[in-house]
Amino acid sequence: xxxxxxxxxxxxxxxxxxxxxxxxxxxxxxxxxxxxxxxxxxxxxxxxxxxxxxxxxxxxxxxxxxxxxxxxxxxxxxxxxxxxxxxxxxxxxxxxxxxxxxxxxxxxxxxxxxxxxxxxxxxxxxxxxxxxxxxx
Numbered sequence: 001x002x003x004x005x006x007x008x009x010x011x012x013x014x015x016x017x018x019x020x021x022x023x024x025x026x027x028x029x030x031x032x033x034x035x036x037x038x039x040x041x042x043x044x045x046x047x048x049x050x051x052x053x054x055x056x057x058x059x060x061x062x063x064x065x066x067x068x069x070x071x072x073x074x075x076x077x078x079x080x081x082x083x084x085x086x087x088x089x090x091x092x093x094x095x096x097x098x099x100x101x102x103x104x105x106x107x108x109x110x111x112x113x114x115x116x117x118x119x120x121x122x123x124x125x126x127x128x129x130x131x132x133x134x135x136x
Contacts, residue, residue, distance in 0.1 A: 039053070062114070062115075062118050063111075063114055063118075064111045064112070064113075064114035064115040064118055065111070066111075067107050067108070067110045067111030067114055068107075068108060068111035068112065068115070069111075070104075070107045070111075071103075071104045071105065071106070071107030071108030071109075071110070071111055072104065072108060073104070074100045074101070074103050074104030074107060075100070075101055075104035075105065075108070077100055077104075078096060078097040078098075078099070078100035078101040078104060079097065079101075081093040081094075081096040081097050081100065082094060082096075082097040
């Protein structure tokens with residue numbers, strides 16, 4: 001039925017596909033382990049950790065812009081898969097459109113909802129600024 005060389009070929013292909021993921025995982029693990037050792041050494045020496053570890057910074061700009069741009073990009077990529085597979089009669093393009101389009105629509109909706117609440121929160125301090133002032 002199946003030859004051992006075919007099974008070996010499949011194994012080689014799977015290892016080739018998975019090897020970048022394995023390498024990234026090992027590098028991430030080693031980086032975290034080194035960071036942990038550095039923190040423990042700093043604690044033993046009495047160095048304040050706040051001087052040792054820089055504070056995490058938030059990305060510039062509101063989050064809704066990233067969500068909307070990512071969602072629209074995924075929708076466009078999904079449409080590219082559909083249009084690329086129309087002439088050849090491949091169904092994989094439609095499947096990729098549903099996957100990428102679904103994630104794209106979800107990101108787009110999330111971005112629009114974040115925008116709604118971002119704009120509401122931005123306008124409320126301006127409106128409340130006159131209410132919080134004490135009358136003279």
